Amino acid sequence: MNHKSQHTIYLALGSNLGERLANLRLAQEALPPTVVVELCSPVYETAPWGYTHQPAFLNQVLKARTQLSPLDLLAYLKQIEALLGRQESFRNGPRLIDLDILYYDDLVLETPDLVIPHPRMDGRAFVWVPLADIAPDLHHPLLGRTTQEILTAIDTKGVELYTGS
Numbered sequence: 001m002n003h004k005s006q007h008t009i010y011l012a013l014g015s016n017l018g019e020r021l022a023n024l025r026l027a028q029e030a031l032p033p034t035v036v037v038e039l040c041s042p043v044y045e046t047a048p049w050g051y052t053h054q055p056a057f058l059n060q061v062l063k064a065r066t067q068l069s070p071l072d073l074l075a076y077l078k079q080i081e082a083l084l085g086r087q088e089s090f091r092n093g094p095r096l097i098d099l100d101i102l103y104y105d106d107l108v109l110e111t112p113d114l115v116i117p118h119p120r121m122d123g124r125a126f127v128w129v130p131l132a133d134i135a136p137d138l139h140h141p142l143l144g145r146t147t148q149e150i151l152t153a154i155d156t157k158g159v160e161l162y163t164g165s
Helices: 019-028 070-083 123-132 147-152
Strands: 008-016 036-041 044-046 058-067 098-104 159-161
Touching: 019 058, 019 070, 036 070, 044 123, 058 123, 070 098, 070 123, 123 147, 123 159
Parallel strands: none
Antiparallel strands: 008 058, 008 098, 036 058, 044 058, 044 159
């Protein structure tokens, strides 16, 4: 594999602590030059998922390019999370910033540290709604359906366009 080739990636951003919108912006600003953002979805406010006794999330999806390998990309995103002040918490717990790899080209990868496409996208409207804004025709390499087709089959209640307040 040519290590200098560009890969198309989709990242999910989420924040429910502190200045949520500023956290998303700071994360975006921290990505270049290693990760070059091409498209940003609108920001959505979402009721918490899994563990519900916490503030609402702001969520966004980005389309970007990188030359990093999948595992190097994961390490880079974890570095940005730490830089922005994320503390380790429990799964689905509150967080200052969360950066997840949804897709890496059309790669299907399963390692102990990283699974692509993101294994917990299923049924999560807070991922599919913003993803559909920027990539409605993107095919999920395992489900064989487009973002839009998947979105029409799930409940999107509780995912609202964020207007800032």
